[in-house]
Amino acid sequence: MTASAYQKLTEIFERAYYLKRTQSLLNWDSAVMLPPAAGPIRARQMAIQSELIHQTLSDPHLGKFISNAQAQESTLDIWQQANLREMRRLYRQHQAVPEALHSRLAEETVHCEQAWRQAKTDNNFKLFAKAFAPLMELIRKKSETLSSALELDPYSALLQDYDPSVTKIDCDSLFTSLSQKLPSLIREVTTHQAEIPESDPLDWDTKSQMKICRQVIRDLGFDFEKGRLDKSAHPFTEGGVNDVRMTTQIEPHQPLHSLLSAIHECGHALYDLHLPPDWHTQPVGAALGMSVHEGVALFYEMTVARSTYFAHYLHQQCQSIGLSTTVDNIRIPLLKVNPGAIRIQADEVTYLAHLIIRYRIETKLLEGSLEIESIPTFWNEQMHNLLGITPKDYAEGCLQDIHWALGLFGYFPCYAIGFAHSCHLFRWLQEEIEQCDFGKILQQLDHHLFSRGSMDTKFFLLNESVQTTDPAEFILNYLEDKYLK
Amino acid sequence: MTASAYQKLTEIFERAYYLKRTQSLLNWDSAVMLPPAAGPIRARQMAIQSELIHQTLSDPHLGKFISNAQAQESTLDIWQQANLREMRRLYRQHQAVPEALHSRLAEETVHCEQAWRQAKTDNNFKLFAKAFAPLMELIRKKSETLSSALELDPYSALLQDYDPSVTKIDCDSLFTSLSQKLPSLIREVTTHQAEIPESDPLDWDTKSQMKICRQVIRDLGFDFEKGRLDKSAHPFTEGGVNDVRMTTQIEPHQPLHSLLSAIHECGHALYDLHLPPDWHTQPVGAALGMSVHEGVALFYEMTVARSTYFAHYLHQQCQSIGLSTTVDNIRIPLLKVNPGAIRIQADEVTYLAHLIIRYRIETKLLEGSLEIESIPTFWNEQMHNLLGITPKDYAEGCLQDIHWALGLFGYFPCYAIGFAHSCHLFRWLQEEIEQCDFGKILQQLDHHLFSRGSMDTKFFLLNESVQTTDPAEFILNYLEDKYLK
Incomplete structure (x- = not known):
């Protein structure tokens, strides 16, 4: 017996969930425990973990499973139906952002955060601005890409990551x-x-x-x-x-x-x-x-x-x-x-x-x-x-x-x-x-x-x-x- | 220009390295920081991370890249040659263990470790023995699988994970x-x-x-x-x-x-x-x-x-x-x-x-x-x-x-x-x-x-x-x- 499409989806999203929990630990540890010299290593760990999550949630197979699960939607209970709705939403958002753009965002974010810490300590806005410029460029790209995929204005498209109910x-x-x-x-x-x-x-x-x-x-x-x-x-x-x-x-x-x-x-x-x-x-x-x-x-x-x-x-x-x-x-x-x-x-x-x-x-x-x-x-x-x-x-x-x-x-x-x-x-x-x-x-x-x-x-x-x-x-x-x- | 096989190998092994560093943080955190209720969640995080590492290091593409890189070996310096030798060794070891066996080992290890902690606290050997029996079974399977792949007796095959120079x-x-x-x-x-x-x-x-x-x-x-x-x-x-x-x-x-x-x-x-x-x-x-x-x-x-x-x-x-x-x-x-x-x-x-x-x-x-x-x-x-x-x-x-x-x-x-x-x-x-x-x-x-x-x-x-x-x-x-x- 093969697992239903919905069942497969739950397994993939469960995997993504645990990858996110690990990302979350990397984050917490960076702020609370990390020895000072380990910044660059942690940056690579976090970028790789972020890529893994994005790959998992933008895998084209997901699209097929979602379509198949929707075809069986009447067999699902109300929690499962709501789960499928959220899966579709997340897949749309992730799938709209190309992997290369996602990776570049992950890398630039890490650089910019490090520059920000230094800039804040040194009271040096130029240092921040230099690292922020390429990140801002990528954020603009992401907002445009998402904008056309989600049929929303660019700022509303970014809002969806945090609150899908507002524009x-x-x-x-x-x-x-x-x-x-x-x-x-x-x-x-x-x-x-x-x-x-x-x-x-x-x-x-x-x-x-x-x-x-x-x-x-x-x-x-x-x-x-x-x-x-x-x-x-x-x-x-x-x-x-x-x-x-x-x-x-x-x-x-x-x-x-x-x-x-x-x-x-x-x-x-x-x-x-x-x-x-x-x-x-x-x-x-x-x-x-x-x-x-x-x-x-x-x-x-x-x-x-x-x-x-x-x-x-x-x-x-x-x-x-x-x-x-x-x-x-x-x-x-x-x-x-x-x-x-x-x-x-x-x-x-x-x-x-x-x-x-x-x-x-x-x-x-x-x-x-x-x-x-x-x-x-x-x-x-x-x-x-x-x-x-x-x-x-x-x-x-x-x-x-x-x-x-x-x-x-x-x-x-x-x-x-x-x-x-x-x-x-x-x-x-x-x-x-x-x-x-x-x-x-x-x-x-x-x-x-x-x-x-x-x-x-x-x-x-x-x-x-x-x-x-x-x-x-x-x-x-x-x-x-x-x-x- | 496409990257050389050796270059591709270094990228894959670098990725595996950072995944291992993250696994290492999960380990450390489990012993030093983890709130008591989070054991089962951490177990899943660690099993998934372990699967990712194994998948990366047993991917059949690696075998092809290794063969190709060996063909270009004369262009490599002595560190690169030694690196290639270690890559081949690690690939042989990982590739010999089927993914299903690796995953089961990861899961049973987590269960057995938890049982061991409890058994030690409660002075209850039977509790440990019950969780250890299925793990022991898998270790035996792993040793047999590795034994035939590496052409070593079963115990020596296990030793290779820790010290490749002894039998x-x-x-x-x-x-x-x-x-x-x-x-x-x-x-x-x-x-x-x-x-x-x-x-x-x-x-x-x-x-x-x-x-x-x-x-x-x-x-x-x-x-x-x-x-x-x-x-x-x-x-x-x-x-x-x-x-x-x-x-x-x-x-x-x-x-x-x-x-x-x-x-x-x-x-x-x-x-x-x-x-x-x-x-x-x-x-x-x-x-x-x-x-x-x-x-x-x-x-x-x-x-x-x-x-x-x-x-x-x-x-x-x-x-x-x-x-x-x-x-x-x-x-x-x-x-x-x-x-x-x-x-x-x-x-x-x-x-x-x-x-x-x-x-x-x-x-x-x-x-x-x-x-x-x-x-x-x-x-x-x-x-x-x-x-x-x-x-x-x-x-x-x-x-x-x-x-x-x-x-x-x-x-x-x-x-x-x-x-x-x-x-x-x-x-x-x-x-x-x-x-x-x-x-x-x-x-x-x-x-x-x-x-x-x-x-x-x-x-x-x-x-x-x-x-x-x-x-x-x-x-x-x-x-x-x-x-x-």
Whole structure:
């Protein structure tokens, strides 16, 4: 008896899944463990692993199996049908990118990331620009190739890698509305908060910072039998079911930043750990796109952790490990709105301004209306206009994020759309948040979102709500309610 | 212009090299970092990576490229010719093992290793035996398949994976001589040492143990820009040029065991880090088999570190980090011969007895003259006969080593042949050892051995010396000189 086409497909996608998990380990290890001299070796390992994944998912045999499986679709159950839909989508995306282009992208990305690290350390934009130019060229090629294959404009074609449910029109609309209203909201909130007294700085040492991070994420529901928390220069999460690795960045005099980073990553980790266990090796078992993923992470970081309720909970936790402080010294910095240069350290209100800038730059770069060498000037102008500040150097300015150096064009909108998801989640789980009932929050998210993988094609809450409110309005209402009342 | 056959071969072997480096990271991470729940996922990742390597190295196209490259051999330089020789050897070995058998071996190995861990913890031999039986069956199949392809007896065929320069006849001769003379030598040495006073135990905490380990291996020449030292349940080394990861086992009341383990692994690490830089991705750039590799590790652990000179050096190091002790409290345990149950904690004289037992068992298992269920009885009889002791449980007895659970049949002789290499290295570098001139020792090893990769087919020192002395005699003379004079 020969295996059915669908069965063969599941085997191929399972293989690709495990290859990706290995790629993910290579990534994590690069940031957390790798000895300095091993950069070039790791780069080759990652490029080869990336080629293997692309080869597996663009193999022309897949196309035949998919057609055959579709012919038998009536024999499949609803999860299998959704799985086949996701398989087809992934195959279309991979197959549209020629192997040679994919390999060149993998190589240039590695070079550009290395140049970016050096450039950021040396405050040398030219060094970055030189490595970024050939990568940008390839990203443009990829977007054009995908554009004609997927019948989408070039930017929307890139978005499909991260969130297949949105297009450039959605992003334009969201960012336009936000940019029209955010600057005045920021002014209003800072005026409103002018009377709030200064709090005493929290000076916790590295060990205490890691201890409180571990304690809080355990309370949020993270299972250390299934993952790790380490330190790295930039916080991130890698892995999947049964093995999620997250990192946080330890800031000597800013322990709440370390904690909020850990909480953000914990949101990602909880999602990954609760994906449908029977489907985790299959496309339908993956998360519902990166906007929803970032939405969950921002939900934990912004709406759960930046609240008076959480400040009280955290104060108790601090006391339990012998860190003496007051509730106010925690609450005030969690809720204070204060324009700053660094996105990942931004408060809930100014955070969105950072995304507007990145969106403007990456769409302009792609369409060719902004030159790479003009990024710093444009960046600083935008920072000045939206937040009234000027970064002190490139590291604090246009070189702060790793995304473009990794070739991740179309990723930044996920944070903004995710922000809207986060506000929706807040409305839905407001009562549990006020009680710091983290168990109930996780249970609800697991049941309605995490354990459904990519069974649905849109996030159910947003789906319902967009019928009445547009995402920008929803975000702005949430922020006004929280910060002006 | 099309690439030459030789050029194509180097590309394929380079790819296999990077796939192996990734496999190596998966291994290291499994032992040092992996969250407990992720075992089954890691097993699949490793099996898939192993299949990819095997597919790459057994691809029938390779055979054609090798024939074509041999036809052009006169255009190759001597390194390239040696590389081609190693390529042909590796291809013959891989190609002889059918892909289905290789995959089944990879899967069963993973199951058996997991069962072994559990069995060792639970002191349950039956649990191990059940998982080992199907693996043993496959190892027998592999040895028969390789045997006919390589025209060697089944055990010698397995040896080729670890040391292509030896056969079962060499091993039989070595182990027979050793087993005839070792028991009486052990009695003589223990009698000779009866008057040595007891030393005070060294009670260094975990942190101090790791500190002294790091300090010593740095002095031996290990570069922390190119590798790491971590803790694990069993010491091992993984990696290659520019990124070698070694581990040591921290024994609460036995800090010298932790240190000697770290020194042993450092021997492996130094070899891997000094392989010929221009050739590290190619077969000729690999180490000269595992006997020589273990020889270098044993050289550092046994002949360099177990000496009065080293005790003085170590005493100084201890003082420099504030660990107060006497030279005698270090020297006495380093040189004391004391039969014990655990191989990796054995002294220099009784160490070989452990290898005799394993060699006898694995050759009998392979030829079918010993049943798996009879291993514990046979083990304990042999322990009693050779060392006069009885292990207190399976963990201290026949389940102590991971090798058989990993399917590594034919590996244990490498330690014994390596021991002979180690004695030869001692004769050669005696002066530098007496001066604890670690820099000079490394320089000599690098120049004459490490940086030559697999350019030669036999280790030059052994080559010269076997003309006058057989390995067993050489080992026994060394031990008598050191421990009876």
